Amino acid sequence: MIARIWKGKTKIEHLEEYTDFMKVRAIPDYAQVDGFIKLTFLKRIDKDYAYFELITFWENMEVIKGFAGNNFEKAKYYSEDKNYLIDFPERVTHYEVFAE
Template sequence: MIARIWRASATPEGADGYERHFTGAVLPSLRGVAGHRGAYLLRRDADGRVEIEVMTLWDSMDAIRRFAGDDPATAVVEPAARAVLLGYDTTVTHHTVSVSHGDLQ
């Protein structure tokens, strides 16, 4: 399994807007991609700003390419997400999940 990780920052209001976008648009889209195994939206409020981290889980790099396109290191950030974020990474990192515990095995 491969974890795809992306980071962004927002105001508290922007983070709330991104959460709505994530649950209303991103998750339904991901569910339709073969090889997608799950997703997490992490939020850390600090000093009036919010750090956002998205981790999606995949069966393979081929599955990631079905979602992200030919360059899987490029972040997929839709205009609706860009509108509510202060900043975001334009690239992602990929990590092999070497140990997993829980319902996403």
């Protein structure tokens, strides 16, 4: 199993709207991919920003390539993300899960 980790940041005033967007748009999108296992979506705030960390779990790297393309380390964004995110990290990180 492979974990794919993405991090993002919004203004605090966009926290709830972006959270709702991810629940309605992104999570169902991941879930429909054959070979997707599960995800964990984390959020936290400080005095200035809301931070997100998305950890998706996939059967193997071939499944991830099917989802993200051959440049699988490149982050995948939705057109609506420009309404919420402050920056757009170009890369995600992958880890092999060896224990749960």
